[in-house]
Amino acid sequence: MSKGGRLATVLGLFLVAVGLVVWAVSSYLAPGVPGGTVDYTNTQPAGQPVNLTLETVGSIGYGAHPSWVSYLTKDPHTGKWVQETSWKLPANTVVHMTIYQYDSGSPLRNQEFGQVLGTIGGSATLNGKSFTAYNSNTGTGVGHTFAIPKLNLIVPLVGVGGANICGSAPCLKTFPHNTETFSFKTPGPGAYSWQCFVPCALGYLFGNGGAMSTQNYMGGILEVVQ
Numbered sequence: 195m196s197k198g199g200r201l202a203t204v205l206g207l208f209l210v211a212v213g214l215v216v217w218a219v220s221s222y223l224a225p226g227v228p229g230g231t232v233d234y235t236n237t238q239p240a241g242q243p244v245n246l247t248l249e250t251v252g253s254i255g256y257g258a259h260p261s262w263v264s265y266l267t268k269d270p271h272t273g274k275w276v277q278e279t280s281w282k283l284p285a286n287t288v289v290h291m292t293i294y295q296y297d298s299g300s301p302l303r304n305q306e307f308g309q310v311l312g313t314i315g316g317s318a319t320l321n322g323k324s325f326t327a328y329n330s331n332t333g334t335g336v337g338h339t340f341a342i343p344k345l346n347l348i349v350p351l352v353g354v355g356g357a358n359i360c361g362s363a364p365c366l367k368t369f370p371h372n373t374e375t376f377s378f379k380t381p382g383p384g385a386y387s388w389q390c391f392v393p394c395a396l397g398y399l400f401g402n403g404g405a406m407s408t409q410n411y412m413g414g415i416l417e418v419v420q
């Protein structure tokens with residue numbers, strides 16, 4: 195091996211060692227903090243649509259804030275529900291979203307958030323039926339919204355009624371829930387935040403503190419890569 199090659203090898207090994215130390219120290223300092231990024235870049239052949247499945251719960255039931263509302267992601271590799279709300283997605287690719295909504299709802303403070311905007315076809319489905327807006331002053335109201343502000347995308351997630359609300363995550367399918375689907379296309383590479391805009395964090399100033407502004411609860415990042 196040339197001198198340059200040996201130097202590159204040593205430098206490479208050194209960088210790997212530094213990386214391992216940083217990783218070990220950061221995971222020691224932040225025990226039990228949920229989150230990482232769920233990788234969807236290798237779940238389907240290039241150019242094929244990505245399937246992304248979420249659920250929303252009224253209280254996560256564990257971790258640092260067991261009483262907080264939360265989203266969970268169904269890990270496409272293990273099939274397990276994880277409290278991770280950041281996703282690595284391929285650019286310019288259709289994403290088919292399915293969201294199981296297990297939380298109760300209420301009238302929206304801003305009725306504009308009852309519209310479906312920015313999805314393919316400008317609509318979503320609620321338990322199999324297409325809709326373009328939901329009047330939250332009727333029925334069981336809206337529990338959460340799924341919004342990607344940079345893409346002008348928002349979908350209201352209709353609340354469930356009754357007393358038998360799922361107590362902690364992940365929820366069994368036997369608990370009452372609404373199933374909503376919609377699709378959108380990822381843009382070019384970049385980081386795009388998403389969040390819930392109901393707002394659904396009563397007890398915080400303007401309803402936007404707590405879970406609403408915390409990663410892995412009511413918001414996350416779309417890490418779109420080429």
Ligand SMILES: [Cu+2]
Nearest residue numbers: 338390394412
């Ligand atoms: Cu919410």
